[in-house]
Amino acid sequence: FRQMHRDWHAWNPGELESLNAAIAAGQPFEVDPGLAQLLAQGRDLSCRSEGLFDPAVGGMVEAWGFHADTPPEGDPPSDAVVAKLLAGHPKMTDLTIEGTTVRSSNPAVQLDLGAYAKGAALDLAEADLTAAGITDAVLNAGGGVQVLGDHGARPWRVAIRDPFDWGVVAAVSLRPGEALHTSGNYERYFDKGGIRFSHIIDPRTARPMRGVVSVSVLSDSGALSDAAATALCVAGEEDWPRIAAQMGVSAVLRITDDGSIFATPEMRTRLEAVQGGFPAPITVVDLPRDVAIPRCPEG
Numbered sequence: 001f002r003q004m005h006r007d008w009h010a011w012n013p014g015e016l017e018s019l020n021a022a023i024a025a026g027q028p029f030e031v032d033p034g035l036a037q038l039l040a041q042g043r044d045l046s047c048r049s050e051g052l053f054d055p056a057v058g059g060m061v062e063a064w065g066f067h068a069d070t071p072p073e074g075d076p077p078s079d080a081v082v083a084k085l086l087a088g089h090p091k092m093t094d095l096t097i098e099g100t101t102v103r104s105s106n107p108a109v110q111l112d113l114g115a116y117a118k119g120a121a122l123d124l125a126e127a128d129l130t131a132a133g134i135t136d137a138v139l140n141a142g143g144g145v146q147v148l149g150d151h152g153a154r155p156w157r158v159a160i161r162d163p164f165d166w167g168v169v170a171a172v173s174l175r176p177g178e179a180l181h182t183s184g185n186y187e188r189y190f191d192k193g194g195i196r197f198s199h200i201i202d203p204r205t206a207r208p209m210r211g212v213v214s215v216s217v218l219s220d221s222g223a224l225s226d227a228a229a230t231a232l233c234v235a236g237e238e239d240w241p242r243i244a245a246q247m248g249v250s251a252v253l254r255i256t257d258d259g260s261i262f263a264t265p266e267m268r269t270r271l272e273a274v275q276g277g278f279p280a281p282i283t284v285v286d287l288p289r290d291v292a293i294p295r296c297p298e299g
Contacts, residue, residue, distance in 0.1 A: 004121050007035060010058050010112040011067040019102060020058070020110050028103040036100045038120055038223075039092075042113065045227040046092035047296035048247045053231035054203045056090040058112030064208065065190065066199040067112075072190045076197060085206040093297055115200075119181050119226030122146045126177075126222070144181040146222050147174045157272075162279055163213040163255055169279060170253075170271040172218065179222040183229035184214030184255075202234045209233050211257055217244075218251035218267060225249070245291040 007015040015035060022029035031039070046054045058067070063081055065072025077085075088108030096103050113120075118141040126146055129137050136149030138156050147156040155173040162169045163186045172180055185198035185208075198208040215232045217225040228249045235243045244252050244264070251267040261282045263271065268284050 001121060001125070004117070004124075007032065008038070008113050008117050010114060011062070016111055016113065023102075023104045023109050023111075024107050026107055028101050031100050031102050033100055034124075036097055036102065038113065038117075039095060039102060039111070040097050041120070041223055042116060042227070043092040043095055043097070044296050045116065045224065045231075045247065047294050049227070049231035049235075049243055050246070050294065051091055051093075051203055052234045052243060053115055053227045054090075054092055055111050055113050055115060056092045056094065056109045057085075057201055057203045057206075058110035059088070059090065059108065060085050060201045060203070060206045061112050061114075061199065062110070063206070064197065064199070064201065066188060071188075072197075076192060082206045091203070096297075115183070115230040116223050116227040118142070118144045119146075119179060119222030119224070122179065122222040143183070143187070144179065144222060144226055145174070146179040147176065149176050159274070160216050160253060160271075161214075164259065164279075167279070168274050169255070169261070171274050172270050172272065174218075177220050178218060179220065179225045180216060180218045181222065181225035181229050182214055182216040183226070183233050184212075185209065185233075186213060198233075200230060200233050204234075211237075212254065213257050214255045216253040216267075217249050218270065219249050228252075241285055241287045242291055245287045245289075246293055250287060 019029045042055045063077045090106055090108040094104045094106035094109050122139045122141055125139055139146045145158045157171055157173045159168040159171050163184050185196055188199035190197050200209045202209050212233050215229045217228045219225045228247045231243055232240045252264045253267050254262045259280050261280050262285050263282050264287055265284055
């Protein structure tokens with residue numbers, strides 16, 4: 001985990017920072033096989049989300065002050081800065097990955113893997129534990145939990161945090177091999193003029209997401225759950241069911257800034273009330289069937 005944190009860090013010296021410098025200079029860069037695989041996975045997930053999850057927008061994240069170990073201070077970026085970032089139109093599909101050689105057709109690409117790195121790291125840890133003969137384990141990266149096997153005679157049971165206080169929205173009993181990841185605006189943010197600005201940036205606007213406080217996604221892949229939670233924070237009220245279906249996730253819990261709770265049928269059946277019940281009524285939202293999966297690059 002320490003090595004991944006160093007190599008994948010978006011603003012401290014390491015392999016990713018060196019790759020970003022090469023991209024800005026228009027040069028190819030040789031990366032570790034693990035990072036090449038992670039970038040290819042991120043590019044595919046970005047394509048499936050129609051760019052709502054896009055690790056190429058690190059420049060936008062930096063402009064809002066979230067490339068630091070402390071909360072941002074000062075004013076949001078000006079409209080001119082936002083317009084310049086949008087004009088660069090960075091996206092993961094600008095990347096070409098040939099073996100371990102990575103290059104970008106767009107020098108505006110600045111990679112920030114924070115939107116799915118925790119899930120990907122737990123996937124790798126899960127594989128290592130399995131290879132070592134471990135059959136029962138729970139892995140927690142803060143905002144993401146993945147499990148192997150069971151907790152003795154019962155399943156591993158985890159809580160989904162209430163984004164408005166330190167309570168719990170619901171519990172979920174995880175099945176062997178499942179991952180539950182949550183993204184939201186309640187951990188990394190800053191307030192200015194009565195507005196909360198989240199670290200989750202909408203690539204279409206170069207501005208923080210609005211209207212949603214948290215999204216939780218349950219699947220059998222940490223990277224997928226983590227990335228989809230980010231994409232579905234950004235997706236609007238009408239589009240999020242379609243984006244979820246395109247990304248291949250069917251168990252989603254979405255909480256809006258007015259406290260409304262929405263869940264897909266599969267997630268609703270898995271939610272267990274705690275502490276006297278759910279904090280609000282849960283509206284069940286069906287996912288569309290037979291969605292068209294975008295054609296994603298392979299090289």
